[in-house]
Amino acid sequence: MIEVTLKVNGEEVTRSVDDRTLLVTFLRDELGLTGTHVGCDTTQCGACVTIVDGHTLKSCTALVASLDGAEVTTIEGLAPGEDTLHPVQAAFRTHHGLQCGFCTPGMIMTAVDMIRRHGSDLDETTVRHELEGNLCRCTGYHNIVKAILAAAREPAAAGTF
Amino acid sequence: MYELRYRRPADLAEAASLFEAAEDPAYISGGHTLLPTLKGRLAAPDALIDLRRLPELKGIRREGDRLVVGAGEVHRDVAASPDVREALPALAGLAGSIGDVHVRNHGTIGGSVANNDPAADYPAAVLGLGAVVRTNRREIAADDYFQGLFTTALEEGEIVVALSFPTGAECGYAKFRNPASRYAMAAVFVARFADAVRVAVTGAGNDGVFRWTAAEKALATSFSPEALADLSVAEADMIDDLHGSAEYRRHLVSVIAERAVANMGRAVVTP
Known part of the structure; x- marks a missing residue:
């Protein structure tokens, strides 16, 4: 297990995870942010794209452990409020x-x-x-x-x- | 993916010592080849040692008549680098043609060169330009470095630190992609020096990237697409798979080589 701290959609989160945890798994299973989808799971389809430290990432293709300290924006982090779309x-x-x-x-x-x-x-x-x-x-x-x-x-x- | 330990060393020396200490380790950089491989359970290292942020692997700079690109530089930054665009615009174009925008944000030149996928782009530029592969132990000439499919001169635990390219050549790169995988079916890097021409082919050869010496000789005599008209690579040396027969690839190499020669100073990608 390895401890990781990320800022996800502006909020700091720290979790202890299995070293092999992918970012997309972390977002969906640990944080319940299921807007980031798993389509192909082979770095091709782009359904899991998030923005990490200012650049897009296919989040099925990064270990969350390798992103310790990073800022992540997911689809849930775009809209300014419940009733307003980005x-x-x-x-x-x-x-x-x-x-x-x-x-x-x-x-x-x-x-x-x-x-x-x-x-x-x-x-x-x-x-x-x-x-x-x-x-x-x-x-x-x-x-x-x-x-x-x-x-x-x-x-x-x-x-x- | 099988269970493993993730390690993030602070510097090159720590990376090498972590590798020594582990039982069956692997280095990881951008991970855009390695992670899919691990997910497919085609490899099972017990430890991943992350090289991506090592300070020794960063930076793109001119060193006299060389252009030195740190192994940890991502394709996006190589493509956008003013130094690369000025000195070797075809290399910048090549970097900007790898995978897609998301892949280019994370995949690294060092990872590509260390992996030596037979359809990868960078090996064509490294071999075509006769670049030098700088590691944490030595310098390796490109002609000695590439040794077949996924095989290089790198020893156990050795780390690619930078690629040192000569800048005294005009270059062209042409690639014909598989429309599904976007990997090269055949891609050709041509480097025209004052006294010689080098031609490297990726994507097509049974044995990975290779130099097409007959084309080099013909182009040294007459540098034009027509000089290649009667030449072709050996069909027996071509990859023969569901994406294309060896005969198809043999023909494609000639077409793409002509295209590279006709488009010097840039990278041309189809479809």
Whole structure:
């Protein structure tokens, strides 16, 4: 067992875990944050993407022990309140950017990071290129891209996580 | 994943001594190859020694006419580095073409070179440029370093500290990816020095990354895609699997090599 301390969605948590615990397992099983999904469990699908110390991570592919001291933002950490969606979440809703919704948390975390880096300059080619690591098995990419581009035009979407 | 102990050494010396002390240890860096391997129970080390944050493995810098990239640098930082983009833009482009945006945030150059996956990108640049692999024990020339599938000159417990690239060459990299795995089906790194040309091929060879010496000779005489028109690698040396036959890969290597030569100064990736 190994003790780890993380700041998850702004709150410091310390747990003693099995050394082989993956970040995604820690979030879901230890903290009950089940918004981060396990899709493929082989570093391909991106359903488990979170933002760790300012960069996206497929959280099925990191030992939580290796992230001791890190700041983690999950899909649960985006919305400012119970009744208000984050601008990227709102854009996904408006533009029907989800069908079954399984890939959505990873898509939105990826989109938040993408918008933070590119701002309102974000174009469709870049969005499609940077979604390489996120798979939607409903193949609903068209509206996902639309939602991300719309959110990028919202001044409130940048720098909000 | 089987049970294991995770260790995070503070420096290179501690990493090496932790390795000595453990029974069946493995080093881990970005973990983007090793963790999937462990999850598949294809490897079962009893201890993982984390190299990712070691200060000795950090930094990208010019040293005279060399470009030195710390083994712990992630693909994202190599791709974005002003030094890499200026000195070896094709290397920056190669780094920016690995995996996807999330993978590039964590995978490291040292991990890729130490693992020597036959479809990995970095081995093509390291061999193509004739770079030097700096370890915690010695310096190894690229021509001596790569020794077959997942096999290198690294000894038990030896750690890749940095890659030292010559900067006096114009380079081009072209890659044809498997659309599902995004690993190279064939990728070619061409380095044109004042007095010689080096060509390294990854993704296609039975024995991992290799130099295509016939192409080197032809390009040294006439540096143009047409110089490769009548050349091809030996079909018997090509990977033959469900993703593509050996015949397909033999043809692909020529096409991709021509593409690299036609696009010097950058990395071209399809599809």
